[in-house]
Amino acid sequence: MARRYWLMKTEPSAYSFSDLLNAPRKTDHWDGVRNYLARNTMREMKKGDRILIYHSSAAPPHAAGIAEVAREAYPDHTAFDPKSEHFDPKSSPESPRWFMVDVRAIEALPETVSLPDLKSNPKLSKMPLVQRGQRLSVQPVAAAEYREVLRMAGLKKPR
DNA sequence: GCCAACGTTGGC
DNA sequence: GCCAACGTTGGC
Numbered sequence: 598m599a600r601r602y603w604l605m606k607t608e609p610s611a612y613s614f615s616d617l618l619n620a621p622r623k624t625d626h627w628d629g630v631r632n633y634l635a636r637n638t639m640r641e642m643k644k645g646d647r648i649l650i651y652h653s654s655a656a657p658p659h660a661a662g663i664a665e666v667a668r669e670a671y672p673d674h675t676a677f678d679p680k681s682e683h684f685d686p687k688s689s690p691e692s693p694r695w696f697m698v699d700v701r702a703i704e705a706l707p708e709t710v711s712l713p714d715l716k717s718n719p720k721l722s723k724m725p726l727v728q729r730g731q732r733l734s735v736q737p738v739a740a741a742e743y744r745e746v747l748r749m750a751g752l753k754k755p756r
Numbered sequence: 757g758c759c760a761a762c763g764t765t766g767g768c
Numbered sequence: 769g770c771c772a773a774c775g776t777t778g779g780c
Contacts, residue, residue, distance in 0.1 A: 606778090632763075632776095653778060683779050710780080732762060 602662075603642060605700070606647040606727060606734045614650045614662035614705060623702040624667045628675045629683040631695060636734035639671040639698050648700055649727065649746060651740060652709075659709040659744055668699035674715040706750035720745050 605627065607613065617625055630636055644666040672693035675681040688694035716727045721742055725731040738746075 608778090634763095656780095658779070734777085747759080 598643065601641075601643065601646045602649070602738040602740055603638070603666075604651055604724075604736050604738050605664075606653045606664045608649045608654045609652040609661070610654070613652065614664075614702065617650065617664065617702040618662070618702065618705065624699055626668075626697050626699050628673050628674075630673070630697065630734060631683065631685065632734060633730070635733055636696055638733075638735045638737060639696055642666045642669060642698050643739075644669055645721055647703075647743060650700075650702075650744065659714040660706060660750065661709050662705040662754075663703045663747070664700045666698055667701040670696040670698050673697040676756060684750075706747070706752060708749075709752045710746055710749045714749060715746070718745065718749065 603611060603621070617623060627639075630639060640683075642668050646666045648666065649660050650662045650664055652659050652661045672690065672707070673688075673695040674690075675683040675689060676685040676693070676695045677687035678684055683695075693708045715721050715724070721727055724738065724742055725733055
């Protein structure tokens with residue numbers, strides 16, 4: 598199966614692409630997704646798939662870096678922890694409701710690509726990200742869209 | 757801080 | 769199963 602492409606949002610004040618770059622082996626688990634559609638999308642991810650990491654609630658919001666799927670979906674243990682802000686009493690180790698993947702940072706984009714720039718590129722008009730009202734924290738990206746974002750970021754060699 | 761657009765919850 | 773109320777996301 599051909600490699601696929603995805604986009605994951607994060608609020609940089611909570612967890613930024615730099616945090617991922619500085620994590621051991623540049624790898625971390627992506628916990629806390631509590632939306633069924635986003636969860637289902639994560640379960641489609643395969644090891645080696647590429648991920649655009651997007652900083653939401655920034656000024657301006659922007660694509661910050663690229664990463665890859667390091668481990669495919671497995672139960673999100675933060676849902677089992679009553680002390681976690683992502684705790685969900687309806688999820689249990691026996692019957693997990695929420696899942697996460699591990700992601701590994703590949704590299705920061707040479708130039709971040711702002712949301713206004715993404716919106717003004719007609720080639721990207723079909724991305725859920727730029728469509729009004731889309732709130733998905735995990736979403737698919739077409740291969741051509743991925744390449745276009747990398748080109749806008751000044752990354753000559755697609756990764 | 758505002759608020760539009762959704763998703764979820766719960767009464768019926 | 770419907771749908772109003774409520775909560776969350778996230779751009780502005």
